[in-house]
Every structure is written in C-alpha cells, then in structure tokens.
Amino acid sequence: MRDQPGTAPLLEVRGLAMHFPxxxxxxxxxxxxxxxxxxxxxxxxxxxxxxxxxxxxxCGKTTTGRCILRLEKPTQGQILYDGKDISxxxxxxxxxxxxxxxxxxQDPYSSLNPRMKVGDIIAEPIRVHxxxxxxxxxxxxxxxxxxxxxxxxxxxxxxxxxxxxxxxQRVGIARAxxxxxxxxxxxxxxxxxDVSIQAQVxxxxxxxxxxxxxxxxxIAHDLSVVRHLCQRVAVMxxxxxxxxxxxxxxxxxxxxxxxxxxxxxxxxxxPRVEAGRQFRPARGEIPSPINPPSGCVFHPRCPMAxxxxxxxxxxxxxxRPGHWVACSEVK
Amino acid sequence: MPPLLEVRDLHTEFxxxxxxxxxxxxISYTVDPGETVAIVGESGSGKSxxxxxxxxxxxxxxxxxVSGEVLFDGRDLRKLPExxxxxxxxxxxxxxxxxxxxxxxxxxxxxxxxxxxxxxHQGATREDAEKRxxxxxxxxxxxxxxxxxxxxxxxxxxxxxxxxxxxxxxxCNPKLIIADEPTTALDVTIQAQxxxxxxxxxxxxxxxxxxxxxxxxxxARYASRVNVMYAGRxxxxxxxxxxxxxxxxPYTVALLKSVPRLDQPRRARLDPVEGSPPDLTKLxxxxxxxxxxxxxxxxxxxxxxxxxxxxxxxxxxxxxxxGEVAAARExxxxxxx
Numbered sequence: 001m002r003d004q005p006g007t008a009p010l011l012e013v014r015g016l017a018m019h020f021p022x023x024x025x026x027x028x029x030x031x032x033x034x035x036x037x038x039x040x041x042x043x044x045x046x047x048x049x050x051x052x053x054x055x056x057x058x059c060g061k062t063t064t065g066r067c068i069l070r071l072e073k074p075t076q077g078q079i080l081y082d083g084k085d086i087s088x089x090x091x092x093x094x095x096x097x098x099x100x101x102x103x104x105x106q107d108p109y110s111s112l113n114p115r116m117k118v119g120d121i122i123a124e125p126i127r128v129h130x131x132x133x134x135x136x137x138x139x140x141x142x143x144x145x146x147x148x149x150x151x152x153x154x155x156x157x158x159x160x161x162x163x164x165x166x167x168x169q170r171v172g173i174a175r176a177x178x179x180x181x182x183x184x185x186x187x188x189x190x191x192x193x194d195v196s197i198q199a200q201v202x203x204x205x206x207x208x209x210x211x212x213x214x215x216x217x218x219i220a221h222d223l224s225v226v227r228h229l230c231q232r233v234a235v236m237x238x239x240x241x242x243x244x245x246x247x248x249x250x251x252x253x254x255x256x257x258x259x260x261x262x263x264x265x266x267x268x269x270x271p272r273v274e275a276g277r278q279f280r281p282a283r284g285e286i287p288s289p290i291n292p293p294s295g296c297v298f299h300p301r302c303p304m305a306x307x308x309x310x311x312x313x314x315x316x317x318x319x320r321p322g323h324w325v326a327c328s329e330v331k
Numbered sequence: 332m333p334p335l336l337e338v339r340d341l342h343t344e345f346x347x348x349x350x351x352x353x354x355x356x357x358i359s360y361t362v363d364p365g366e367t368v369a370i371v372g373e374s375g376s377g378k379s380x381x382x383x384x385x386x387x388x389x390x391x392x393x394x395x396x397v398s399g400e401v402l403f404d405g406r407d408l409r410k411l412p413e414x415x416x417x418x419x420x421x422x423x424x425x426x427x428x429x430x431x432x433x434x435x436x437x438x439x440x441x442x443x444x445x446x447x448x449x450x451x452h453q454g455a456t457r458e459d460a461e462k463r464x465x466x467x468x469x470x471x472x473x474x475x476x477x478x479x480x481x482x483x484x485x486x487x488x489x490x491x492x493x494x495x496x497x498x499x500x501x502x503c504n505p506k507l508i509i510a511d512e513p514t515t516a517l518d519v520t521i522q523a524q525x526x527x528x529x530x531x532x533x534x535x536x537x538x539x540x541x542x543x544x545x546x547x548x549x550x551a552r553y554a555s556r557v558n559v560m561y562a563g564r565x566x567x568x569x570x571x572x573x574x575x576x577x578x579x580x581p582y583t584v585a586l587l588k589s590v591p592r593l594d595q596p597r598r599a600r601l602d603p604v605e606g607s608p609p610d611l612t613k614l615x616x617x618x619x620x621x622x623x624x625x626x627x628x629x630x631x632x633x634x635x636x637x638x639x640x641x642x643x644x645x646x647x648x649x650x651x652x653x654g655e656v657a658a659a660r661e662x663x664x665x666x667x668x
C-alpha cells in the first residue's frame with residue numbers, strides 16, 4: 001500500500017474481519033448475533049519493519065494477531081504473507097508457515113510449561129519440526145539461543161519457576177527464535193514486566209530485529225513503549241483502525257479524536273510537563289462490540305461528532321504523506 | 332499542624348520456605364491532612380505490604396508486623412484493640428484496591444455494600460443509608476444510580492466497579508484513603524477518568540491520599556510528595572519536583588532513565604536498570620541496590636546507608652554517594668548541551 005518502491009510488503013492484510021457468533025439455547029443452539037472483534041481492517045508491514053498495533057481492551061488487536069498467525073480462521077478478508085493468501089489455508093498447509101511466523105505472549109508465567117526444563121521448552125519446536133535431528137547439536141543450538149537472549153546457558157537445566165519474570169520472558173523469546181522465523185507477533189510482550197526489566201527486554205527485541213532481520217507486529221496498550229519501539233503505528237478502536245502513521249508523526253500530530261483522547265490520558269513521568277498539559281479524558285466507556293454504534297464507532301464519545309457521524313462509516317484517508325485517518329471531520 | 336499519619340520505623344516480615352523475608356524493613360514517612368503522597372516501587376519492593384501493615388491486614392501466619400509505630404490522628408494504630416481497629420478501617424481510613432472484582436462481594440448488591448458500611452460505622456438506618464448511597468454513587472459519576480443500587484458487581488464494567496469502590500471508601504467521610512494500584516487493571520482512558528475523579532473528590536472533601544503504584548506517570552500527575560521504595564526500604568523521598576528533576580539515589584535516577592516517554596521521539600536504545608531485582612531472602616547488611624548500581628563502592632557492601640537530607644529540606648536519600656550521583660547528572664547534562 002505505502003512501502004518503498006520495489007520492496008513488496010512481507011505481510012498485507014486486506015479487509016480482515018473476525019466475527020464470533022453468539023449462540024443461545026442449550027438443546028437447539030441458534031445464532032443470535034455476532035461479536036465483531038475485528039471489522040474490516042487493512043494494513044501492511046514491510047520487511048524489517050516494526051508495526052505497532054495499539055488500543056484498549058476489546059479493540060480487536062489480539063484477535064488481529066491471532067488471525068495473522070492463523071490461530072483463528074478469519075470471517076472475511078485476505079492475509080497476504082509474502083504474496084500468498086493464507087487466510088483460507090487448511091491446517092495441514094499451515095505447518096510450513098508456522099516455522100516462518102512465531103509469537104511471544106504477554107504472560108511468561110502461563111506460556112511456559114512448568115513441568116519442562118527451560119532447555120526442553122526451547123528445543124521442542126526444533127525437534128517437532130525436525131530442524132535439528134542430532135540431540136547434541138540441538139543442545140548447542142539451545143545454549144546459543146539462551147546466550148543470544150541474554151541468559152546464562154546454564155539456565156537450560158532449570159525450571160521456569162526458578163526464574164524471574166524478565167528471565168522467563170527471555171526464554172519465551174528464545175523459543176520463538178528457535179525456528180529461525182522471519183516474522184514475530186509480540187502480543188503485549190513486555191506489559192507484565194517491571195519498569196526496570198521492561199527496558200532490558202525492549203532493547204533485546206530491538207537488537208534481535210537488527211541481527212536476524214526480523215519483522216514485528218507489536219501489539220500493546222502501553223503507548224510509550226510503542227512510540228519507542230515501532231516505526232509505524234496503527235490505532236484500533238472497536239475492531240477498526242482509526243489512525244495509522246509513522247511513529248513520531250502519530251504521537252506528535254494525532255488527528256483522530258480517539259487517538260487524541262488516548263494520548264492525553266497517558267500521564268508523562270515528569271511533574272513539570274504534567275502541570276502544563278491540557279487534559280481531556282474521553283467521556284463514557286467503550287461500547288460493546290456486539291452492537292457497535294452505527295456509522296463511526298467512536299461517535300458516542302466524540303467531542304467533534306456531527307449528525308453524519310451517526311450514519312456514514314468513515315474510511316481511512318491520507319491526510320499527510322503516510323498519515324491515514326478515519327474521521328470525516330478531520331480536515 | 333501535626334501530620335495526619337506518621338509511620339515510624341515499621342518492620343514487617345514473612346516466614347517462607349526459603350527463609351524470612353523482610354518485606355518492609357524499617358520505613359518512616361508522614362502524610363499531612365489533605366495531601367496526596369505516592370509510594371512508588373516495582374514488584375517485591377514492599378509497597379503493598381507496607382499499606383496493609385498500616386491497616387493491620389497482614390495475614391498471620393506467615394506474616395508479622397515486627398516493630399514500629401503507626402500514628403494516625405494522634406493514636407498508635409498498632410496498639411489499638413482489634414475491635415477499635417475495625418472501626419478505623421472503612422470509617423477513618425478508606426481503601427481502594429487494584430482489582431475491584433475481587434474486593435467487592437460478588438453476592439451482595441452494589442447498594443448493600445455501601446449501606447452495610449454506613450450502618451456498621453455510623454449506625455445509620457436502612458432508609459438513610461440508602462439515600463446516602465444514591466448520593467455517593469452520583470458523586471462518583473454513576474448515572475442512573477437508583478437502578479445501579481440493585482445490581483451486582485458482575486453486571487458492571489471494570490471502571491464502574493472501581494467507581495463503586497471509591498464510593499464505599501468515601502462513604503463514612505474518612506480522613507485518609509489508601510489506594511493500592513487503583514487503576515492498574517483499567518484501560519488508559521478509564522484510568523484517566525478514575526484518577527481525575529479521585530483527585531477532584533479528595534480535594535473537594537479534604538481527604539488525604541496514599542497512592543501506591545509502579546507507574547511513574549501517575550505519580551507525576553497526581554502526587555505532591557513521593558517515597559521511592561526498593562527491597563523493603565524507602566531509598567529516596569521528597570517533593571515530586573525534587574524526585575523527578577533532582578534525583579539523588581542511583582535507583583531513582585536509573586528508574587527514571589529506563590522509562591520510554593510518550594512525549595519524546597524515538598531513541599536508538601533505552602537505558603535500562605541492568606540486572607535483576609534482589610532475592611529478599613538473601614539480603615545482607617549492605618545496600619540492596621549495590622549489585623545493580625554503577626556508583627557502588629566497598630563501603631556499600633558493609634553498611635546500609637541511612638536516609639539523610641540531601642539538597643532542600645524534606646528531600647532524603649539513602650546513599651553514601653548521593654553527592655557523586657548529583658554531580659554525574661550535572662556532567663551528563665552539560666555534555667548533552
């Protein structure tokens with residue numbers, strides 16, 4: 001859509017929608033509605049790029065990541081990975097794809113098997129995919145991965161509960177890297193970590209991206225981390241992308257009223273800045289995605305809403321080079 | 332004017348399989364009437380245990396308040412009989428916790444949770460209590476309060492539930508509210524609404540607040556004074572201005588530098604605090620931050636530095652080398668400029 005000429009995007013999402021049916025009735029179940037978790041979104045990620053996907057709970061950012069990983073089968077739309085539509089691939093054909101795309105989850109406490117040693121956790125995908133049949137070479141690879149992720153290779157013989165949260169998250173990263181992937185979905189990968197540890201892991205992700213030429217989809221609700229780590233950012237609200245731009249451009253010149261409300265809600269760690277800041281909390285709460293508002297989904301909370309916002313669904317328009325906004329009132 | 336709350340040399344420990352953990356290891360600070368004081372720290376720093384110790388809510392066993400005084404409004408809360416302490420909780424000191432779903436009773440209506448407090452502490456009749464409950468819900472911004480009274484916690488959103496918690500905390504006109512990570516579980520736009528609500532209500536009603544949080548942004552926006560905790564102790568204390576713009580403890584400096592900021596452009600790399608938080612069962616007599624500290628010298632291993640005044644009055648830091656810390660900061664500022 002908007003990449004440097006000559007470089008095809010690694011990932012392109014077109015009109016992606018994921019609706020979960022709501023059923024009623026215990027004997028004969030019938031469909032009574034849909035949760036529109038993702039409702040028609042388009043974006044692309046260039047090779048080597050980090051795209052941030054931000055929004056509050058229920059905005060559909062995690063479901064988007066799961067669709068791309070094909071942990072869900074999307075209701076509608078195309079997911080072009082390296083030029084090939086993977087949105088309808090049957091399970092059998094996904095195996096090869098799974099090697100190329102990996103995921104790092106939020107909670108390093110529940111995403112690592114507590115009964116397995118760290119070395120086995122990292123070696124398992126290598127073994128399952130038959131990448132390194134020789135056990136000794138496999139062990140060497142695990143040790144390499146641990147040290148690349150900043151852990152002592154001795155940790156291979158430990159269990160996850162013997163490690164701190166930051167160390168466990170490094171294990172999760174090592175496991176994702178075990179397959180030599182090219183694309184990694186980081187789903188709130190640093191959200192559960194303490195501030196002092198979070199910066200270490202953010203730096204690690206950045207180093208790994210350069211070293212292995214990785215491409216990231218970085219899903220997060222912490223906007224400060226996103227501004228630091230991502231080249232481009234897409235803001236989601238109730239299943240739709242409302243704004244998308246280069247990172248510094250989006251944070252310095254937010255145009256969509258939702259993005260503006262979101263940014264003004266984040267307190268900055270500096271009392272002088274805070275004292276001089278204009279602060280407008282968005283009114284009301286996020287509506288249910290079961291019956292989302294008509295037209296622009298943000299209109300019930302929007303300070304700029306006019307009659308037309310209740311009727312017409314705004315599409316993304318390019319207001320400045322590379323800066324896309326879905327709001328009909330932004331001029 | 333004497334402080335509303337004065338905590339003096341408080342020690343709380345837990346007996347665990349791995350040994351004794353001194354979760355709170357000699358903490359002293361004050362809260363003035365109507366003032367908002369923050370306690371900042373990362374997981375395991377002891378900030379929540381410290382708050383629970385004030386309220387005498389430490390489960391025993393395994394926990395135990397070992398020593399210290401908690402002077403509230405002229406009385407030492409540690410010496411009160413349990414009966415009187417129960418009257419202090421909820422009446423004189425209100426509490427707001429992180430997870431409103433677990434701190435509200437799931438089988439009682441919203442209304443009942445508020446009226447119960449009022450009947451218990453103020454001997455209000457059912458009718459008066461209900462009237463007051465409606466007022467309180469309106470005050471915390473819950474529309475349609477009559478209908479909400481009949482609902483149960485699970486029928487409310489997270490933000491609504493936290494508003495109810497605030498209504499319960501304010502029900503008996505307390506002098507102090509202790510809020511332990513009050514907005515950590517909430518989305519950022521809802522977080523902002525709740526913090527603004529707490530700020531405006533405590534200002535209007537003249538209630539003092541202790542906000543316990545790991546979020547340095549929340550502290551900068553809402554607190555007038557800040558206590559920074561590390562491994563069970565306060566390592567630095569002062570006004571928000573002093574802590575953020577003239578930090579004297581290496582941990583405070585490192586913590587502030589490690590957070591990415593929303594108002595600053597992308598940087599090549601973040602500047603993390605290296606190493607891991609300490610194992611609280613293995614603390615020695617030296618400074619607990621020493622293994623992660625770039626200012627550490629031999630002395631730091633043998634003695635624990637006391638909190639001492641640095642710079643302006645009321646600004647305290649527990650570091651032998653706070654002078655060097657300030658000088659190093661000056662230097663980096665000059666070389667950057």
